[in-house]
Amino acid sequence: MRSAKLSLVLRHLRDHGPRSRARLATDLDLTRSAASALVAELSDLGLVRAAGIERGGLGRPGTSVELDGATVCGIGAELNVHHVAALALDLSGRVVAEHRLGIDAQQESVEQVLDRLVGLIRRTDDDVRAAGGYTVAATVGVAGLIDRPREVLTVAPNLRWRDVPVGAELRARLGAPYAVSIENEGNLAAIAEALPGDPNRQDILVIFGEVGVGGGIVAGGRLLRGHQGYAGEFGHMIVDPRGRRCGCGRVGCWETVSGLRALLDAAADPEDAVRDPALSLDDRLAELNRRADLGDTRTIAALDSVGSWVGIGSAMLTNALNPSAIVLSGYFAEIGRHMRPAIEEQLQAGVLAPHAGGTRVEFSTLGFTAAVRGGATVALDAVFDDPTVVALQRADALLGGAR
Amino acid sequence: MRSAKLSLVLRHLRDHGPRSRARLATDLDLTRSAASALVAELSDLGLVRAAGIERGGLGRPGTSVELDGATVCGIGAELNVHHVAALALDLSGRVVAEHRLGIDAQQESVEQVLDRLVGLIRRTDDDVRAAGGYTVAATVGVAGLIDRPREVLTVAPNLRWRDVPVGAELRARLGAPYAVSIENEGNLAAIAEALPGDPNRQDILVIFGEVGVGGGIVAGGRLLRGHQGYAGEFGHMIVDPRGRRCGCGRVGCWETVSGLRALLDAAADPEDAVRDPALSLDDRLAELNRRADLGDTRTIAALDSVGSWVGIGSAMLTNALNPSAIVLSGYFAEIGRHMRPAIEEQLQAGVLAPHAGGTRVEFSTLGFTAAVRGGATVALDAVFDDPTVVALQRADALLGGAR
């Protein structure tokens, strides 16, 4: 009841930016007295602070209140085939710490990979503490199917892992005083794209492309996880039954025609440098962008073909979900501008609603940090859900310095 | 504030059935005093009543409290190509009144059809009043795309309507003291299948098949409407680009291979009685069921083929949404038992998650009343959201007898 009001105020400050107590009162339909009292309590918890004077209007200027980012942080981490990463975000959305490490999950044991990830999370937490803050929770994104109720990684074709209780393993290794949860990587990337407070980012479809294609659905500002947490596996929708065999064993999965490999195969001969896995992905995509800019016929045809498939799949999902935007992330964000016409053409053609239901095609600007940012956002949700938890957490963090 | 707690209690009684005040207190983490006070207030509002003594346990037996269905009703209505219908549900889910009228929307003017529907809603409301109750709200399901923010029927291929402000038209004609809202028919059918309190019916995918194929998505117990309210248009996902032309003008829409027409075309020659539109749909489907039971090769092959397509589309949506159940409604419910093997085969083959992510294939038992039931449920949501509204509504209903 009390925490619900505190949560309301805190979220409002996050979603709509700093503002005076009086403004909070009118926005949230409270009295000025109530707003003042709530702000005072949030201030005692170390979650908000004064942010300067609001000059310009008529009458006495208000003292603006903003989220206090200094102390409370959430950690997002990522466990992927070619890298592990961790990132800490404070309440105000600032990056406090960031670490990244290249690995080859297929060549290392499960234990080794988990140890590396735990090391990264520890270092991130250390950075947070060094900066005078503390960690409230950590959420780890994994490139595979996460059975949420059981907190088990069920299947990860690209990692080649099966039935690993990642949540319990990480908790045991970390022994941390903060909560640790796991989530599908694409789902976290989707959360990162659902910008709080932006009305055009409350019902979105995020499609994340690398070798595989995944993603997530945000509906009404909330992540759609499905019954067991398996929602968002767009890459394995079968769109071309007479097509190519997929890594998952099926034929014609969407990622076989819209994934990175499909693009590279269509755009270049096997000996071409853009198909050399030893070179950095950024460089190879930059080269394709250059060729497309110069008007290279084969490159443009490849981008058109892949773009059409991206559009066909997007149209199906748009008929089902009617999102306000489709956010293309991963390699699509790097090279998608050349695919846009083909994607939009298929979207117009394949969606029943006029003007494709108003769905816009957008490209992510978060790059490779989408998943870890989403993870940190989820971790911070604990605070926004119930701001009073930090009272306990803070005591824990100060007392239990040894872990 | 207070209404939030009242709402909590009322919903709990709906979702988990009658129970004592003490049980409510422990379930909802309240004190017994608070629970008593809340029940007393709900009782004053005429929403709950005593339901008998709970014998059997140790100690003093509790007096069970249940939803009082006698007074408060919600109306659901439906506007479809071949019929209009209306149904009133009381708080406890009992059908208080039901009316149905065959029409041919393509032969009549928009005004005529709306007048017929209004007449049906009026008669239903009269029945409610005759039974000593009153109507709190009405929700009308329409077979077409509803732009929710604007409350306009954007496009309805089967009705052949475009840009009709159905909400405003109905309100003007009814001049009713209760709220009137509109919604897509498939979405209402989906709500009707999401049984409150059943944990296996909180994340479901409802597919409704007649000539067209539509449906709705319930995620976390809440209807997924999308940005503009166009979500759930599964029938026009393009699944077979080399296939047949659809009524919407595109090629290969899912409903061209899984709709009723596809089944009838495959199962019988043009002169066969099962393809005679003059005969009742129920009789024709019964005949197909009979033939399949007798082992007729062509019928079984047709059901297998259509079932496979139903399964292929379901698998795509299951990858994206991970529902706990796919509820097949409309003509699928009548004849689906012969399709089940083909559907489940494609689901297993097309879903990445092991065992198809635990998604079960179920058949609706609501028949043609699904949409109107869903509409009445939505109408009653106003009461469950804020039980105090009935205090005003009741005064209105008693005073403003003339409308």
Add this chain to the structure above:
DNA sequence: ACTCATTTGTTGAGATGCCGGACAAACTAG
């Protein structure tokens, strides 16, 4: 049959938090 433990529902006292109004503070407009 009687007593005791157990559970229910109600009641009253106290605490908490919100609302409304009053008030001083701080600023703009003229």
Add this chain to the structure above:
DNA sequence: CTAGTTTGTCCGGCATCTCAACAAATGAGT
């Protein structure tokens, strides 16, 4: 410099929740 406006705080009143106590209704044990 004054009048008007808006902000933030303080205080009495009200509603609501909690806590503790108590009577009522039952089963279990002797």
